[in-house]
Amino acid sequence: MKEFLILIRGGQEKYQNSALKEMQKHMEDWQQWMGTLAKEETLVGGQPLMNEGATLTEGGKKITDRPFAEGKEIVGGYLLIKADSMDLATKIAKECPSFEFDCSLEIREISPLV
Amino acid sequence: MxxxxxxxxxxxxxxxxxxxxxxxxxxxxxxxxxxxxxxxxxxxxxxxxxxxxxxxxxxxxxxxxxxxxxxxxxxxxxxxxxxxxxxxxxxxxxxxxxxxxxxxxxxxxxxKEQHIQDDFLAMMYACCHPDISQENQITFILKSLCGFSTKEVARSFLVSEDTISKRLYRTKEYFRKHKIRPRIPFPEEINAKTAVVLRTIYLMFNEGYNSTHSDQLIRKDLISQALWLCKSLLDNKSTQTPEVYALMALMSFHAARVDSRVTEQGALIRLADQDRNSWNQELISLGSMYLNQAAFGKTLTTYHLEAAIAYQHCIASNYENTNWKEILTYYDLLLVIAYDPVVFLNRCLVMLELNGPDEALEAIKKIQNHKIISKYYLYHAILGEIHERLKASSKAVAYYQQAIQLTQSKPEKRLLKQKITNLNG
Incomplete structure (x- = not known):
């Protein structure tokens, strides 16, 4: 069994501009999705991220008080899952409720270094 | 302010x-x-x-x-x-x-509202695990599920707060060690598990009803909490068994009479002397309703019969008009379902009212050799009562005195002493 990191980018803007009811529905959808993943023991962990952040460049010398990417590119959260292959991980990621809010996902396998 | x-x-x-x-x-x-x-x-x-x-x-x-x-x-x-x-x-x-x-x-x-009541009931079943002693069960239920303070629980049992803390600690340790997962029992085990819960509720009720506490507030508190816990079992479809209805009926009938049982000074008043006008009619009709609901299915438990007996007492216009014949039938059934020498003793009292002292004396002789009963105050108190009816005053006094020696309860002692004074006077 391999582990995959799913990076969730974008989608915040549309989410924050939607009605309270839609927001609640969205949280329910997340509950449903993650609940299924937890039940299947696919889920390892995952958290949403704040929009604020800091970026260090130039060997740590330059500090910018915002995330590396912004707007549609900003990383808004991550999920860590278990799957047998990239294909299966992709299949799982396709169910992400945040697509409704125009997010994009990047799936990366955790790399064993030795 | x-x-x-x-x-x-x-x-x-x-x-x-x-x-x-x-x-x-x-x-x-x-x-x-x-x-x-x-x-x-x-x-x-x-x-x-x-x-x-x-x-x-x-x-x-x-x-x-x-x-x-x-x-x-x-x-x-x-x-x-x-x-x-x-x-x-x-x-x-x-x-x-x-x-x-x-x-x-x-x-x-x-x-969510619909889960809360289930969780509460599940906790009640968990507390009444057979591995937890009954006094620890009640202590934990009062403290954690009924919102009593340690001090109030201590006052309910007439023990120190320290003792209560130890009991609570033991119960919590049990839960911790066994990682108990509270849940409402499955249908096939509901009757057996509910029986344990009901026994604990009834014990809590009796602690308030029979207890000779001078503290009226605590007594009423215990009674109303027991009624409340039983009611919450009735409010849930999966736990509302006939036995629960029967206990609810029984406790309602008893609770209806609670104020007339004791004087303001804490002295006991015999059933014959109680002011029937002060009985709570609302609770009596509630009890009748529960008793009707208890009658579905094929189950006949001791609670059904005890409730039926209590019902007869509640509806009698006075002591003399009590339907002793009906009550005797219930006692006979009680003894068939679960023989209990104390129930047998109470049956002797019914015999006394129904058939007179000679037959009652014959009946009570049957358990005179019972080791525990012969040391039980009620046995001697009933013998005193029988001999009083037989007009054998000196024997009656001797039995009453024996009974006084054997009970710890001050109000019981007081009532018995009163009987002696009446005989000597």
Whole structure:
């Protein structure tokens, strides 16, 4: 069994501009999705991220008080899952409720270094 | 200042009614190994309410406010303890509490109205596990599910607060060690498990009903809590068995008469001398309703029969008009279902009223060699009663004196002494 990191980018803007009811529905959808993943023991962990952040460049010398990417590119959260292959991980990621809010996902396998 | 009193009163009532349910939900969230954490959250919520309401006044819906506060405090604790080993997050029900994506929604699901009552009942069944001694069961139920303070539980049992703390500790240790997962029993085990819960409720009731406490408040508290716990079993489809209805009927009939049993000075009044006008008719008709509902299915339990006996007493216009014949039939059935020498003794009293002292004497002789009964005060008190009817005064006095020696209860002693005085006078 391999582990995959799913990076969730974008989608915040549309989410924050939607009605309270839609927001609640969205949280329910997340509950449903993650609940299924937890039940299947696919889920390892995952958290949403704040929009604020800091970026260090130039060997740590330059500090910018915002995330590396912004707007549609900003990383808004991550999920860590278990799957047998990239294909299966992709299949799982396709169910992400945040697509409704125009997010994009990047799936990366955790790399064993030795 | 009236405002402050109002707040205290509302909070006290709320606490009695809701704290047990909140504790049950929080135990489900944190696990039975964290009962103390659950109790702390409820305590904290109560203190917050007291502080906040004092300044901002009472909220429109105090109950909702209290639940909301407990929920928020639970979220704080989950966030704080996310990386500690205190809470077992590997449990499928708790897994989603770790992620912020799902924490709030998962938390809200735990607090949904339809789950709360189930969690409360599940906790009741868990407390009544046969491995936990009965006194520990009642202690824990009173403290954690009925919102009693340690001091109040101590007063209920007439023991020190220290003893109560030890009992609570033992029960919590049991839960911790065995990682008990409270749940409402499956249909096939519901009768057996409910029987244990009912025994504990009835014991709690009797602690209030029979106890010779001078503390009237505590006695009434115990009675109303027992009724309340039984009622919550009736409110749930999966736990409303005929036996529960029967106990509810029995306790309602008893509770209807509670005020007429004891004088204001704490002296016992015999059934024959009680003021029947002071019996609570509302409770009696409630009891009759429950007794009717207890009659479905094929189950006939001791509670059914005891309730039927109590019902006959409740509807008799006076002591002489009691339907002793009917009552004797119930006693006979009781002895068939579960032979109990104390029930047999009480049956002798019915014999005395129905067939007179000679037959009662014949009947009571049958258990004169019973080791425990011969040392039981009631045996001698009934013999005294029988001999009084036989006009054998000196024998009667001797039996009453023997009974006085054998009971610890001051009101019983007082009643027996009164009987002796009446005979000598």
């Amino acid at each position: 009236k405002k402050k009193e109002d707040i205290n009163k509302t909070l006290n009532n709320l606490f009695r009614q809701e704290s047990g349910k909140m504790v049950a939900v929080l135990i489900k969230i944190f696990g039975t190994e964290n009962i103390e954490l659950a109790e702390d959250v409820v305590q904290d919520a109560l203190i917050s309410a007291l502080e906040t309401w004092k300044y901002r006044g009472m909220p429109e819906n105090p109950k909702a406010w209290l639940y909301r506060t407990a929920r928020n405090k639970a979220i704080d604790i989950i966030r704080r303890k996310k990386h500690s080993k205190t809470i077992d997050f590997s449990d499928p029900e708790r897994k989603l509490l770790i992620s912020e994506y799902t924490l709030a929604t998962t938390m809200d699901n735990f607090w």
